Amino acid sequence: MSVHSSANIKRITTHILQEMKDRGEKISMLTAYDYSMAKIVDAAGIDIVLVGDSASNVMAGHETTLPITLDQMIYHASAVVRAVKRSFIVVDIPFGNYQGNSSEALRSAIRIMKESGAHAVKVEGGAEIKESVIRILSAGVPVMGHLGLTPQSIYKFGTYTVRAKEEAEAAKLIEDAKILEQCGCFAIVLEKIPASLAKKVAETVNIPVIGIGAGGGVDGQVLVMHDMLGITQEFKPRFLRQYADLQKIMTDAFTEYIRDVKSQDFPNESESY
Ligand SMILES: Nc1nc(=O)c2c([nH]1)NC[C@@H]1CN(c3ccc(C(=O)N[C@@H](CCC(=O)O)C(=O)O)cc3)CN21
Ligand SMILES: CC(C)C(=O)C(=O)O
Numbered sequence: 718m719s720v721h722s723s724a725n726i727k728r729i730t731t732h733i734l735q736e737m738k739d740r741g742e743k744i745s746m747l748t749a750y751d752y753s754m755a756k757i758v759d760a761a762g763i764d765i766v767l768v769g770d771s772a773s774n775v776m777a778g779h780e781t782t783l784p785i786t787l788d789q790m791i792y793h794a795s796a797v798v799r800a801v802k803r804s805f806i807v808v809d810i811p812f813g814n815y816q817g818n819s820s821e822a823l824r825s826a827i828r829i830m831k832e833s834g835a836h837a838v839k840v841e842g843g844a845e846i847k848e849s850v851i852r853i854l855s856a857g858v859p860v861m862g863h864l865g866l867t868p869q870s871i872y873k874f875g876t877y878t879v880r881a882k883e884e885a886e887a888a889k890l891i892e893d894a895k896i897l898e899q900c901g902c903f904a905i906v907l908e909k910i911p912a913s914l915a916k917k918v919a920e921t922v923n924i925p926v927i928g929i930g931a932g933g934g935v936d937g938q939v940l941v942m943h944d945m946l947g948i949t950q951e952f953k954p955r956f957l958r959q960y961a962d963l964q965k966i967m968t969d970a971f972t973e974y975i976r977d978v979k980s981q982d983f984p985n986e987s988e989s990y
C-alpha cells in the first residue's frame with residue numbers, strides 16, 4: 718500500500734487541528750521515531766505524531782539534538798509513516814538544514830515530504846528563520862513553528878532553563894508567534910516558558926499552540942514518548958508527567974528471561990520443534 722493511500726480512515730489534517738482549537742478541544746501530541754511505537758500511539762488515538770530531533774538523544778544517545786542528520790530524520794520518519802493510519806505526522810528539520818538559507822530549507826523540507834511521506838515539518842525560531850518558513854510554505858508544505866526553549870540553539874544559551882521570564886524576551890516571543898502565524902504556519906510549539914505567557918500567545922494567535930512545559934492555557938500538549946513511558950529515567954523535568962514505568966517493566970522482563978535461559982527453564986518442550 719502506498720504511503721499516500723487513505724483506505725477509509727479519516728486522517729487528521731491541519732484543517733481538523735484548527736477546528737479543534739476553534740471549538741476548544743485540546744490537541745494531543747507525542748513523539749515517535751520507529752514503526753512499532755508509532756503503530757501503538759496512532760492506534761491509541763493521538764492527534765499528532767512528532768518525529769522529533771529528540772531522536773538524537775532518545776534513539777542515538779547524543780547529549781543534544783544537534784548531531785542528528787537529515788538522512789537520519791528521514792529514516793525515522795519513513796518508519797513512522799509506514800505505521801500511522803490516522804494521526805497527523807510532523808517531522809523536525811534538523812539543525813543546520815534550514816537556518817540561514819531558504820533554498821536549503823526548501824530542499825530539506827521537500828526531501829522529508831518526498832522520501833518519508835510525512836505531512837508537515839517543524840522548525841525552531843521566529844524572525845531569524847522567516848525567509849526559510851515562507852519558502853517552505855510556498856511549496857505547499859505545512860510548517861509548525863517552535864519557540865521558547867529551542868534545543869537546537871542550546872549553545873547560545875548554555876542551559877535548558879525556563880525561557881522568556883524577562884519582559885523583553887517575552888515581547889520578542891509574542892512578536893515571533895505573530896510572524897509565524899502571518900507567514901502561514903499551521904501551529905506553534907511553545908517549550909518551557911511561563912504558563913501566563915504561553916496562554917497569552919494562544920489567545921493572541923488564531924492557530925493552535927501546543928505546549929511542553931508551557932502550562933494548561935494552550936491548545937494542546939506534547940511530550941517525548943520515552944519520557945512519559947518512564948524509559949528515559951535520567952530526564953525528570955518538572956513539566957514531565959510519567960504515565961508508566963516501562964523501565965521497571967522491561968528490566969523485570971529481561972531479568973526473568975536471563976534467569977530462565979541460565980536455568981534452562983526456557984525453552985520448554987512446547988516452545989521447541
Ligand atoms: N528525552 C528528551 N525529552 C525531551 O523533552 C527533549 C529531548 N529529549 N531532547 C530535545 C529536547 C530538549 N528538551 C529539554 C531538555 C531539558 C529540559 C530541562 O528542563 N532540563 C533540566 C533543567 C535544566 C535547568 O534548569 O538548567 C531538568 O529539570 O531536567 C527541558 C527540555 C526537550 N526535548
Ligand atoms: C520536544 C519536542 C517539541 C521536540 O521538538 C522534539 O521531540 O524534538
Ligand SMILES: [Mg+2]
Pocket residue numbers: 769770771782809
Ligand atoms: Mg525537536
